Amino acid sequence: MKHFSKDKRDRLIIVGVLTIIAAVGVYYLLVRSQQAKAEVLAKKITEQKAKVSGAERLVASKIELKNNLDLASRKLASIEEGMASGDMYAWVIQTVGRFGAERKVEIPQFSREVTADVSMFPKFPYKAAIFNLRGTAYYHDLGHFLSDFENSFPYARVQNLEMEPAGASAGTTSGAAPADSEKLSFRLEIVTLINPNAH
Numbered sequence: 710m711k712h713f714s715k716d717k718r719d720r721l722i723i724v725g726v727l728t729i730i731a732a733v734g735v736y737y738l739l740v741r742s743q744q745a746k747a748e749v750l751a752k753k754i755t756e757q758k759a760k761v762s763g764a765e766r767l768v769a770s771k772i773e774l775k776n777n778l779d780l781a782s783r784k785l786a787s788i789e790e791g792m793a794s795g796d797m798y799a800w801v802i803q804t805v806g807r808f809g810a811e812r813k814v815e816i817p818q819f820s821r822e823v824t825a826d827v828s829m830f831p832k833f834p835y836k837a838a839i840f841n842l843r844g845t846a847y848y849h850d851l852g853h854f855l856s857d858f859e860n861s862f863p864y865a866r867v868q869n870l871e872m873e874p875a876g877a878s879a880g881t882t883s884g885a886a887p888a889d890s891e892k893l894s895f896r897l898e899i900v901t902l903i904n905p906n907a908h
Contacts, residue, residue, distance in 0.1 A: 792864055792904035793838050797822040801840045805899060812854040816844035835902040842899060845875050845892050865901035
């Protein structure tokens with residue numbers, strides 16, 4: 710720069726400063742805006758790839774979902790086969806009466822069913838049938854019956870159980886046989902779901 714005249718040196722400095730300003734302007738106006746657009750585009754591509762990968766996983770799990778649905782449908786159909794259907798009075802006598810007899814529980818009295826909506830869940834597809842039963846049994850036999858009943862019939866439950874000595878309900882405690890004096894007389898309600906798909 711020592712060999713240049715003052716005018717040439719000033720011009721050269723002005724040209725250098727203008728070149729730097731032009732380079733910075735080009736960078737901010739063209740390059741930086743293109744980089745911002747490229748970043749937005751890369752973000753959109755990443756989001757679309759995530760959506761595509763989620764859809765691919767869903768499509769790949771279609772067979773598993775169908776198998777699970779088929780299994781659940783078969784299990785539900787199997788459970789519905791045991792639900793009350795058709796002639797409810799005959800169902801309760803055959804099902805509960807036989808179940809009690811197998812556990813040494815005598816149930817000679819069954820009431821007709823009272824049907825009701827199950828209001829626990831909205832749009833629940835099942836109705837309920839309520840039966841009143843009376844019978845006699847020894848304490849341990851009745852306990853086994855109640856336990857086994859609720860474990861064997863997941864769609865039914867026992868409620869409002871009342872027990873008293875068997876002789877007290879007949880009104881004669883002194884004339885009862887010694888073995889019968891240990892028996893209980895009971896009353897209970899059985900609430901069971903009704904199979905809506907029964908033919």
